[in-house]
Amino acid sequence: MKWTKQQVLKLFELPFLDVMHKAHQVHREHFPKQDIQISTLFSIKTGSCPEDCKYCPQSAHYNTAVKKESLMDINIILEQAKFAKINGAERFCMGAAWRSLHDRDLPQITEIIKQVKLLGLETCLTLGMLTKKQASILNNAGLDYYNHNLDTSENYYKEIITTRTYADRLETLQNVRDAGIKVCCGGIIGMGEKLEDRADLLVTLANLDPYPESVPINLLVKVKGTPLGNSKDIDIFEFIKTIAAARIIMPKARVRLSAGRNNMSEEAQVLCFMAGANSIFYGAKLLTTKNPEMEKDLNLLKKLGLNAT
Numbered sequence: 305m306k307w308t309k310q311q312v313l314k315l316f317e318l319p320f321l322d323v324m325h326k327a328h329q330v331h332r333e334h335f336p337k338q339d340i341q342i343s344t345l346f347s348i349k350t351g352s353c354p355e356d357c358k359y360c361p362q363s364a365h366y367n368t369a370v371k372k373e374s375l376m377d378i379n380i381i382l383e384q385a386k387f388a389k390i391n392g393a394e395r396f397c398m399g400a401a402w403r404s405l406h407d408r409d410l411p412q413i414t415e416i417i418k419q420v421k422l423l424g425l426e427t428c429l430t431l432g433m434l435t436k437k438q439a440s441i442l443n444n445a446g447l448d449y450y451n452h453n454l455d456t457s458e459n460y461y462k463e464i465i466t467t468r469t470y471a472d473r474l475e476t477l478q479n480v481r482d483a484g485i486k487v488c489c490g491g492i493i494g495m496g497e498k499l500e501d502r503a504d505l506l507v508t509l510a511n512l513d514p515y516p517e518s519v520p521i522n523l524l525v526k527v528k529g530t531p532l533g534n535s536k537d538i539d540i541f542e543f544i545k546t547i548a549a550a551r552i553i554m555p556k557a558r559v560r561l562s563a564g565r566n567n568m569s570e571e572a573q574v575l576c577f578m579a580g581a582n583s584i585f586y587g588a589k590l591l592t593t594k595n596p597e598m599e600k601d602l603n604l605l606k607k608l609g610l611n612a613t
Contacts, residue, residue, distance in 0.1 A: 327548035439483035457504035523564025551580025
C-alpha cells in the first residue's frame with residue numbers, strides 16, 4: 305500500500321486516545337508477544353565529521369565538547385560488544401562520524417563485522433554514504449543492518465543539512481537494499497519542522513519498497529554548541545503521536561524509541577510503547593549523548609512485564 309501525506313495527517317488529527325488505540329491494535333496484531341528488542345549503539349570513530357548537520361555534536365563545523373577520536377582498535381570494539389551481549393543486547397550497532405565510507409577502511413570494517421558476529425550478535429553499521437560496491441562488500445562480510453536516517457522531510461532537509469542532499473541519502477538506502485542488507489532508517493523530531501514535515505518523513509519511509517525493517521524515531525537531543533542547541537521543546541504528545549503513526553503505516557517494522565529517552569519521563573516512554581515502539585537503544589551512551597542507565601531500563605521493563613530480546 306502506498307501512503308499519502310494527507311492520510312498520515314489524518315492520523316495526526318485523530319484525538320490522542322484514538323490514534324493510540326489504533327496503533328496499539330496494529331502493534332498487537334503483528335507483535336503479539338510483549339517484547340522489546342534491545343540494541344546497543346557504540347561510536348567506533350568520533351568527531352571531525354565534515355557534514356554540517358545542525359543537530360550533531362560530532363560535526364567539525366561546531367564547537368562542542370566532543371573528543372575527537374580515530375577509528376578504534378578492533379579489540380576495544382570487541383570488548384564493548386561482549387559487554388553489550390552479557391548485558392542483554394541482541395544487536396550491536398556501530399557508528400563512525402564519516403561523510404562516507406572510504407575504501408581504505410573497508411578491510412578493517414569487514415573484519416569488525418565478522419568478529420562481532422562470532423560473538424552471536426546481530427551487526428548494524430552507520431558510516432555515512434555507501435557505493436553499490438561497498439554495500440556489496442559489507443553484505444558479503446555478513447552485515448545484518450545498515451543505518452542511514454533521512455532525519456526529516458525532503459522539503460525541510462535543507463534547513464538542517466547542506467553538505468549532503470536528500471537524494472544522496474535515498475541513493476545509499478537503495479544501494480544497501482540492493483546489496484541484501486536490512487535497512488534501519490528513521491528521523492529526528494523536534495528540529496523546528498512542521499507537522500507536515502513529520503508526515504512527509506513518515507510517508508517517504510513507508511513508501512520505500514520495502515519499508516525499513518527498523519525505524520528509529522529520535523527526539524532531538526539539544527547539544528550546546530550546535531545550531532539546534534537552544535531549540536524549543538516540542539509537546540511530548542506530538543512525539544508520541546509520531547510513534548503511533550509510524551506503527552500504523554509500517555506495521556511490521558521494529559519502531560525504535562531512540563535518542564532523547566534520557567529526557568523523557570518513564571510515563572512518556574510507556575506511552576511510546578503503547579503507541580507501538582518495540583525497540584530501544586540500551587546503554588549509558590548513544591554515540592556521544594546520554595542514554596538511561598541499563599539498570600534503570602531493566603527495572604522499567606520489569607515493571608511493565610515486557611521482555612528484553
